[in-house]
Structure formats: structure tokens, C-alpha cells
Amino acid sequence: MKNSMTDAEFYVGLQHLPKPIYPFPDFIHPDFQKQREEYYQWIDTEYIIHSKEAREKHKKHHLTDIAARGCPFLETIDELRPLANYTANGAMMDDYFDRCTRREMYEITNRIISLLNGSESDEPAENGIFHLFWVLRQDALKCAIPEKLYNRFVKSIQDVLIGYSEEKVYYRSNTIPPLSVYLLIREATSGVQPYCDYVRMQKNYNQIPDEVFDHPHIRRIYTLCALMIGIHNDIISLPKEIHREGDTMNIVKVLQQEDQSTLHEAYMKAIELHDLYLNEFLILQKHLPPFEDYEEMVYNYVEDLGIMVSGVYAWHTNDTSRYVNGGYVQGEYASQ
Known part of the structure; x- marks a missing residue:
């Protein structure tokens, strides 16, 4: 990327094209500002591996707002904190390790999961990415996330990191993947499955049996x-x-x-594909299986998944710093 360019060069006419529209309301957790303050402190104390310029850019991105918008009905900031940590640390880590190798990313993944599942229980000696993931586990234990749910959350984070690892093959070779490969990897790297798990921390959704969350209908959602x-x-x-x-x-x-289309034609087809998925979501929401005593609760859970989607998009549309001209943090990790 050029060190500097005009906005016209940067946006190449894309800003005037249609954007996704969701029929779901969006909310934000009442403690989002307190969570932001903690986020700033994480950056100042944990992200010393990043340059000062990168840290200052990260502060403007307000990455913890994604968690605050994705799960706005969590009762306390204590419950919000592990999700906010996963979100902000995961995004900043992804920026930092942007051009590492597939092998290196798998090694990083293994260390992170060892810290999250407790098999590596000692606190890392140095602040940084790994220390923050250790902190995530401590905070999860403090707010008493049910063990089964926490284990699912960690497994979902592992799948996200596996996706990060697999996409390195395409990044490092500057190769565009086939659509089928893209969809498989992007389902993981969107980072959303941990959110789907964490939505269960809201309201009374943990009363729903695990088999409901494993039902093919819900898995497709x-x-x-x-x-x-x-x-x-x-x-x-x-x-x-x-x-x-x-x-x-x-x-x-x-x-x-x-x-083999133009950029604008491909953009419009991407919007069309997105809207097909949105329509399928709405159909599946309307035609949920009869989950007996939990039918209403499951409907409300799926409704909150829609609010999660809308909330994450609201962060994107409210953000004026991360994806704008000159706003993105470049990867600073030097691959071995």
C-alpha cells in the first residue's frame, strides 16, 4: 500500500455502492465506556510489542465496543470482560501476526489454547498477547462462566485461530482462494462462533439443553x-x-x-450473497423445530443472535478509524 493516497484513490468509488441492511435492532452494553478504559490500559501495558503509532491507532478502533454491541444484555462488566478481551486481543493479535507463516500461527494457536484451557496454568512472565489470554481465563473463572459453556467458547476460539493459520497460505503467496475454500476459512476467521456461544451468557439461555445448541438447524444459523x-x-x-x-x-x-468480473460487479454479487444468507437466517428463525418446553426461549436466543449480527455491523458503521484511509495497523511481527 502506498504510504499516502487521496480518499478518491483509496475508495475507488466504492463508498457510493449499497451496503448491508439488517432488520434487527442494535443495542450497546451500558458499561461500554468503562470497558473502553480497560481496553486502553491493555494496550498501554500489554501491547508494548507494538509500536507507539500502532498502539495509538488501536485505541481509536474501540475494539471492545464489538463485544458491547454483540452481547449488550450481559448483566455486568465482569461478564462482558472475557468476550471483550477475546475480541480486542484477537483482532490486535491478528494485525500483529498479519504476515507470519502457517506453521508459526499454529504454534501461537497451541500456546493460546493451553493458556485458555488451563493446561498451562502459570501466569506468563511477560505482558503481551499470551498474558492477556491467561487473564481472560482468570476473568472467566471469576465471573463463574459454566464450565461446559466455557469449554465450548475455548473450542470455538481454537477454530478461529485455525482459520487464521490456514489463511496465511493465501496471504503469504498473494493468492486468492476459490469460493468454496474462502467460505470454509471465512466462517472461522469472522470470529463469530465464540460470540454465538457467549450469547448464552445473556438472560436465561443457559437453561436450554446443550443438544439444542448442537441441533443442525441451530448450527446452520x-x-x-x-x-x-x-x-x-x-x-x-x-x-x-x-x-x-x-x-x-x-x-x-x-x-x-x-x-472474471469487474470490481463493481463482484461487489454487487457479494451483497447479493450476503442477502441470500440473511434471507435464509430469517426463514430458519421463522421455522424453528419444536423444542418443546424451550421453544420460546430458543426463539428469543435466535433473535438475540440477529441482534448480535446487527450489533457487530453497527460497530463497523460507527467506526471512523480502522478501515479508513491510513487507519489500519500494519503487521509488525518479523516472521522467522
């Missing part, structure tokens, strides 16, 4: 949430990714290659 958020993230970040070599995991680039 999770996939749709992940793909909708992955695609709308790609649409928002497209101007930045047009100008950076290696940013190949973007639905518009994938469709442009798949169909």
Missing part, C-alpha cells in the same frame, strides 16, 4: 451469522484490501476471480 459478519467485514474493509498485497481473503476479490 451459526454458520449464517458467521458468513454474514465475514462478508460485511470484507465489504467495509475492501478499500484497504484493494491496495495491500496479500490481502486476498476478501469475498469481493474471490468473486471477481471466480467470475
Whole structure:
């Protein structure tokens, strides 16, 4: 990417094209500002591996607002904190390790999961990415996340990190994947499955039996949430990714290659694909299986998954710092 460019060069006419629209309301957790203050402190104390310029950019991104908007009905900031940590640390970590190798990302993944599941129980000696994940586990224990739910949350985070690992093959070779490969990886790297798990921390959803959350109907809804958020993230970040070599995991680039189409044609097809997933979500929401005593509760849970999707998108549309011209943090990790 050029060190500087005009907004006209950066956006190449994309800002006037249609954007996703959701029929769900969006909310924000009442403690979002307190969570922001903690986020600033994480950056100052844990992210000393990043340059000062990168840290100052991260502060403007307000990444913990994604958690505050995605799960706005959590009762306390204590319950919000582990999700906010996963969100902000995961995003900043992804920025930092942007151009590491697949092997290196798997090694990083293994260390993170060992810290999250407690198999590596000692507190890391140095502040940083790994220390923050250790802190996440301590905070989860403090707010008494049910063990089964926490284990699912950690497994979902592991799947996200596996997705990060697999996309490195395409980033480092500057190769655009086929659509089928993109969809498989993007479902993971959208980072949404941990959110689908964490929505259960709201209201009384933990009363719903585990088999409901494993039902194919609900699992498909999770996939749709992940793909909708992955695609709308790609649409928002497209101007930045047009100008950076290696940013190949973007639905518009994938469709442009798949169909040998123009950028604008591929963009419109990406919107169409997103809307197909949204329509499928609404159909599945309307035609849930009869979950007997839990029918109303499951309907409300799925409704809150829609609010989660809308909330994450609201962060994207309210953000004026991360995906704008000159706002993105460049990867600073030096691959071995």
C-alpha cells in the first residue's frame, strides 16, 4: 500500500455502492465506556510489542465496543470482560501476526489454547498477547462462566485461530482462494462462533439443553451469522484490501476471480450473497423445530443472535478509524 493516497484513490468509488441492511435492532452494553478504559490500559501495558503509532491507532478502533454491541444484555462488566478481551486481543493479535507463516500461527494457536484451557496454568512472565489470554481465563473463572459453556467458547476460539493459520497460505503467496475454500476459512476467521456461544451468557439461555445448541438447524444459523459478519467485514474493509498485497481473503476479490468480473460487479454479487444468507437466517428463525418446553426461549436466543449480527455491523458503521484511509495497523511481527 502506498504510504499516502487521496480518499478518491483509496475508495475507488466504492463508498457510493449499497451496503448491508439488517432488520434487527442494535443495542450497546451500558458499561461500554468503562470497558473502553480497560481496553486502553491493555494496550498501554500489554501491547508494548507494538509500536507507539500502532498502539495509538488501536485505541481509536474501540475494539471492545464489538463485544458491547454483540452481547449488550450481559448483566455486568465482569461478564462482558472475557468476550471483550477475546475480541480486542484477537483482532490486535491478528494485525500483529498479519504476515507470519502457517506453521508459526499454529504454534501461537497451541500456546493460546493451553493458556485458555488451563493446561498451562502459570501466569506468563511477560505482558503481551499470551498474558492477556491467561487473564481472560482468570476473568472467566471469576465471573463463574459454566464450565461446559466455557469449554465450548475455548473450542470455538481454537477454530478461529485455525482459520487464521490456514489463511496465511493465501496471504503469504498473494493468492486468492476459490469460493468454496474462502467460505470454509471465512466462517472461522469472522470470529463469530465464540460470540454465538457467549450469547448464552445473556438472560436465561443457559437453561436450554446443550443438544439444542448442537441441533443442525441451530448450527446452520451459526454458520449464517458467521458468513454474514465475514462478508460485511470484507465489504467495509475492501478499500484497504484493494491496495495491500496479500490481502486476498476478501469475498469481493474471490468473486471477481471466480467470475472474471469487474470490481463493481463482484461487489454487487457479494451483497447479493450476503442477502441470500440473511434471507435464509430469517426463514430458519421463522421455522424453528419444536423444542418443546424451550421453544420460546430458543426463539428469543435466535433473535438475540440477529441482534448480535446487527450489533457487530453497527460497530463497523460507527467506526471512523480502522478501515479508513491510513487507519489500519500494519503487521509488525518479523516472521522467522
